[in-house]
Amino acid sequence: MPAEVAIQPTDSFDPSSFDAVKWQLREHTAYITMSRPEARNALNIAMRNELMACFNEVQNNREIWLAVLCGEDPIFCAGADLKEKLNLARSDGDKERSRLSNELYLTMRRCYKPIIAAINGGCIAQGAGLALLSDIRLMSEKGFFWWPQVMRGISSMSGPLLLTEAVSPSFALRYLLTADKITPEDALRVDLCTEVVPHENLMDTVDKWATKMLKNAPLSLQAIKEVAVRRRGMTIDEAFPIGREISERTMDSDDSIEGLKAFKEKRSPAWQGK
Numbered sequence: 001m002p003a004e005v006a007i008q009p010t011d012s013f014d015p016s017s018f019d020a021v022k023w024q025l026r027e028h029t030a031y032i033t034m035s036r037p038e039a040r041n042a043l044n045i046a047m048r049n050e051l052m053a054c055f056n057e058v059q060n061n062r063e064i065w066l067a068v069l070c071g072e073d074p075i076f077c078a079g080a081d082l083k084e085k086l087n088l089a090r091s092d093g094d095k096e097r098s099r100l101s102n103e104l105y106l107t108m109r110r111c112y113k114p115i116i117a118a119i120n121g122g123c124i125a126q127g128a129g130l131a132l133l134s135d136i137r138l139m140s141e142k143g144f145f146w147w148p149q150v151m152r153g154i155s156s157m158s159g160p161l162l163l164t165e166a167v168s169p170s171f172a173l174r175y176l177l178t179a180d181k182i183t184p185e186d187a188l189r190v191d192l193c194t195e196v197v198p199h200e201n202l203m204d205t206v207d208k209w210a211t212k213m214l215k216n217a218p219l220s221l222q223a224i225k226e227v228a229v230r231r232r233g234m235t236i237d238e239a240f241p242i243g244r245e246i247s248e249r250t251m252d253s254d255d256s257i258e259g260l261k262a263f264k265e266k267r268s269p270a271w272q273g274k
Contacts, residue, residue: 003137007025007028010060012057013053015054018037020046020047021034021035022035022072026208027201028063028066029067030057031067033072034051034072034127034139039183040077041076041078042078043079043080043104043127043174044048045097045100048103048104051104052100055233056111058113062273063273065114065273066213066218067111067116067253068115068117069130071121075124076117076118076121077127077128078125078270079128084097085097085158089262104186105133108133110229112222115136116134116135117136117138119131119138119139120143120200121142121144122143122144122146123143123146124148125147128145129159132163132165136194136209138194138197138209139193140199140202141184141198142199143193144183144187145187145192147159147178150179151196155172162187167191183238198230215268217271218255218273219253219255219274223249226246227239231243236237254272255269255271255272258272
């Protein structure tokens with residue numbers, strides 16, 4: 001397991017005040033754990049705000065190169081807190097809750113540091129949306145994706161917007177319109193997850209993937225993800241200038257010089273993230 005390292009938070013970030021999310025740093029990696037076990041890690045207003053703060057910190061802190069999103073066992077995330085939703089129904093508080101849902105999705109989308117989702121159990125509705133906004137999805141054999149909204153008389157954002165982007169629309173709608181669960185085997189078959197492992201091996205597998213990625217230049221990882229995200233919806237003619245601008249920015253970095261020197265000198269590079 002990667003060792004804990006002393007990374008200074010940015011001035012506005014204080015995870016010690018969090019109620020619904022746990023934050024830990026190990027070797028340039030932020031481990032972000034949704035922690036409301038009494039509510040099956042359901043997303044309430046507090047958790048949305050805290051997750052946004054975490055992913056903003058990941059994006060803005062130069063010493064953080066990678067993030068891992070997980071849920072406190074035995075579930076990844078049960079989706080929106082429906083009790084909170086019912087209490088706030090048709091009120092300004094419900095509008096605020098919806099606004100925060102959109103902001104959280106966009107905050108994760110605009111985080112260009114790689115994100116690993118450790119799917120330890122049920123990954124439901126908005127919880128599944130958070131997993132889909134991750135780059136590497138590692139799944140316990142106990143995990144599943146599920147969009148049950150049609151059973152509750154409500155609609156979905158993450159299903160029709162994100163699931164249909166990740167897999168074929170016909171596959172997505174087959175599950176969204178029936179509220180069937182997507183098993184680990186089916187998720188792996190359509191590349192909805194990267195790997196399925198025994199439950200007890202999940203976090204070791206996460207650490208293995210994190211270690212593998214941390215061997216690479218952090219600015220290069222960010223640049224590649226940024227191009228991949230920003231070019232969505234663009235023609236190739238529109239995307240090439242953005243790709244070139246980001247590539248040249250990376251080539252001007254100290255790490256780029258270090259990588260070329262290490263190649264010439266036949267040694268492992270020492271990345272600095274600058």
